[in-house]
Amino acid sequence: MSISVGIDLGTTFSAVAYIDPKSKSPQIIPNREGKKITPSVIQFLDGEMIFGSEAEDAYNAGEPNCVATFKREMGNDEPYCYIDGVPYTSEKLSSLLLRYLKENAEEVLGESIKDAVITVPAYFYSREREATYRAAEAAGLKVKKIIDEPNAAAMAYGLTNWRENANILVYDLGGGTFDVTLVHMGKNGELSTITTRGNHQLGGRDWDNRIEDLLFDRFESETDLDLRSDPDLSAIIRGMCEDVKKNLSVMTTVKATASFPNFGRASVLISRQEFEESTSDLLERTGSLCQAVLDEAGITIKNVTDILLVGGSTRMPQVSNYIQKLFGKKPITHVNPDEAVALGAAIQSSKKNTEYASLSVQVVEGKKVTDRSKSGLNNFVAVKPAHKLDSINSLSLRETTAHALGVVAVNDEENCYYNEVIIPANHPRPVRAAKRFRYYTSSTSNNTLDVYMVQGDNPNPTDCIIPYKYVVSGIQHVNKGEKIGTVIRVQYSYDDNGIIHVQARQGDSNRDLPIRKDDAPRDISKFGHPINSADNKRDSSMGLMMNHGGSGGVIHKYKAVTFSNVEWEKYDNIPVHPSGAEFNEPTIHVVANEKQIEFHGYNVSQMDEGVTYTIDSNDDFEIECNIDTSTIQPHPGGFLKILLGIISANLNQNGGNILLDGEGVAMVGSKFNLKMSLSDGGHYEVYVDGKLVGSKVHETSGGVDVTFGFEHDSHCCSILSHAYISNIDMMQCADSGEDESAETPTWDD
Ligand code: AMP
Secondary structure, eight states, X not given: OEEEEEEEEOSSEXXXXXXXXXXXXXXXXXXXXXXXXXXXXXXXXXXXXXXXXXXXXXXXXTOSSEEEOGGGGTTOOSOSEEETTEEEOHHHHHHHHHHHHHHHHXXXXXXXXXXXXXXEOTTOOHHHHHHHHHHHXXXXXXXXXXXXXXXXXXXXXXXXXXXXXXEEEEEEEOSSOEEEEEEEEOGGGEEEEEEEEEETTOSHHHHHHHXXXXXXXXXXXXXXXXXXXXXXXXXXXXXXXXXXXXXXXXXXXXXXXXXXXXXXXXXXXXXXXXXXXXXXXXXXXXXXXXHHHHHHHTOOGGGOOEEEEESGGGGSHHHHHHHHHHHSSOOBOOSOTTTHHHHHHHHHHTSOOOOOXXXXXXXXXXXXEEOOTTSOGGGOOOOOOOBOOSSGGGOEEEOBOSSOEEEEEEOTTSSBXXXXXXXXXXXXXXXXXXXXXXXXXXXXXXXXXXXXXEESOOSSGGGSBOOEEEEEOOOXXXXXXXXXXXXXEEEXXXXXXXXXXXXXXXXXXXXXXXXXXXXXXXXXXXXXXXXXXXXXXXXXXXXXXXXXXXXXXXXXXXXXXXXXXXXXXXXXXXXXXXXXXXXXXXXXXXXXXXXXXXXXXXXXXXXXXXXXXXXXXXXXXXXXXXXXXXGOOOOTTOEEEEEETXXXXXXXXXXXXXXXXXXXXXXXXXXXXXXXXXXXTTEEEEEEXXXXXXXXXXXXXXXXXXXXXXXXXXXXXXXXXSOOOOOOOSBOBSSOSSXXXXXXXXXXX
C-alpha cells in the first residue's frame, strides 16, 4: 500500500505526518530514533551524508561540512555552501533532506509514499515555492500540494477546536521565518485564510544572535580573550547560543560555561530579563506585522477571537507575554508548535485540490482589493462554542494569495511606471486573471514583449519585488493606421501551491505565445524614475501633446510622432540668422522602430539646403499634427511643407493642398488634424481630421524623407519643431477605467 504524507520542511526542524488508517486522525511518523521531529541539518562526512540529530550535534560542535538553516535561502540560485568544492544550493540541500525524510518515513511505516503535501512559510514568494516544489520532486516525492505553514497549523488546531465565526490569528515564529495569518472559521468546517504578512528573514536565529552578542561580551570581559576574532573560539560561543536561549525559556537565569584552549573553563550568567530587553525590538517587529494584518483585513484587535502560537520560538515566554499585552488575552499555547504544521499538512494530504476561482475584486479609493464581502469575516456574529469536528472530512481549507500580483505598466499620462495589479493580495486561490495590453509592433525587428512581474501592491514597482521578467515572443506584426499596434492578453494564474504561471495571447487568438522566463534585472531603479526625464527637461514650449487618439491603453514599442500648436513664429525666432533675424534651433527627437534619432530641425549653416530627416523605407513611421496655419507669415512665395515620402502638405495661412504621390487628395483650411503614416515597407496612408483621404503602396528601396518646414524659391529649411521622443517599451493597460468588473476572459492551460 502507498500513503500520502504531510511534510513540515522547517528551517530548524522537520516533521512528517500521515492519516493513521485506524484512528483516521493525523499522526506524526517518528524518525528512526523514535523522535517526532528531525533537525534540518546535514553533515557531509567522508563521502556520506548524515542527517538530523547527529548532524546537528556535529554542527553545534563546530565540525566542518555541516549545513543548517538553508531554507532561509530557498529560491536563491547562488550556492548556499561549497562542500569539498562542490556547490550546493538551498534547493539541492532541501531535496537531500526531503529524500532522507521520505526514506525514513517509508522505512518506519513499511509503506511507500505516494504523494506529499509540503508546507512553506505563508510569505514565501513564488520563486521559493517553485524551488520547494522542485526540491521535493527531485527527492522522489510527488507533490500533491504546497500549503502555508500557518494554515496547516490552523487546520490541526481547528480539527479539535472548531469555533464557527471565530477569527484566529496564527502567530508563527519559527527558526528562520515569521508569519502572521488571520484565518476565519466559517460554516461547515470551512477554514479560510483572510490575510497574511511575514518576514522570512526574522526568526529564532535572530534571538540566537542576540544571545551570541551577550555571550561574547560576557566571556570576553571574563577571560580577556579576543573571542570574536578567533574563528575557533567564536565557534565555541556560537555552539552554545541556542541552548542558552532555550534554557532561558524555562529558567530566569542561565549559567553558561565554556572551555577555551590555553585558558580553561569560564562561566558567565545571562538573565532572562536582559535577554528580553536585548530582543524587544525583534518582538516589536512581529507586533507591527500583526497590526498590518488586522489593518489589511479591516478588523481591530477586539475582533480577534484567539491567537494561536506556532513555531518553536513561541516557546519563549516573552512571546506569550507580548501577545497578551498586545491583544489583552492569553494566546492559545496548547497546540504543539513542533507538530501542528505537519499534522495539518497530513490532513490536507487526504483532500482533493481545488478548482480555479474567478477573480473577485473591488476598487476602493482607486486601489484594487479582494472583494471579501462573502468571507463572513466582518459579520461579527457570536462565536459558537468550540467542538471537535466529526472527522477530517468535515474540515476544508481555502487559502489566499499572500501577495498582489501585477505588471510594470505605464500610467495614462505616460510619464511614469506603476504597478498594474492583476490579482490582488489575499484573494482565494487558485485564481486566474487576464488583462489586455497594447503593443506596438515593428515590421523589421523581432517583436518581443517584456512582461515584468510585480509581487506586492505598492503602486511604485521599486517598492515591490520583481521576481521575473517574462519575454513574450512570436507576436505578429500589426500596423494599421489609427489602430496601430496589437492587443496582447496577459494571463496570470496563482495556482493551488501559490506558484505563479504566466501566459500571453495575441488579439483573439486561442494559441499561447511562446514565453521565456528570465531573471528580472538586478537594478530596477528605472521603474522608479519618470519616463523620458531627459525630454522633460526640454523647454516646455517645445513639448508636444501625445497622441492618445483611440489607442486606449498601449504597450509602446515606439511612439507615433505628434506635432501640435505649430506656430510659424518658431521659424522667425531662430537666434542667429545670416539676415539678422532671430531663430530657435529646436532639438528634435523622433522614434521609429525603437531607434531614437536626435537631430536639429534648423541648422543655420545648412539653411540653403534645408534639413530633412531620412528614414528607412522599412521603418514604420507616423506623424500626426494639429495644424493651425493662421499664424504663418511666410516669405512671399514660400509655404509650409510637411512631407512623409510621397505624401506632402503645402500650406499657407489659409491652408492648402494635400498631395499623395503628386496627386491632390484633399484641400484643407487653416485648422485641421493631419496624420501621415508609412508601414509595411511602402504602405502610405494620409488622414485629415481622422478620415482616410488617401492610401497608396509605393515601395522604395533606401531612404524616405520626412520634412517639416518652410520651403521657398531661394531656400528650404525644415523645422521639425515639435517632436516627442519615447522609448517606452512597457505596457499600458487597455482595460482601463473604473469598471474593474469588465475583466478579460481567462483561458485554461
Ligand atoms: P521551527 O522552525 O518552528 O522548528 O522553530 C525552531 C526555532 O524554535 C529555533 O530557533 C529554536 O531555537 C526555537 N526553539 C525551539 N524550542 C525553543 C525553546 N524552548 N525556547 C526558545 N526557542 C526555542
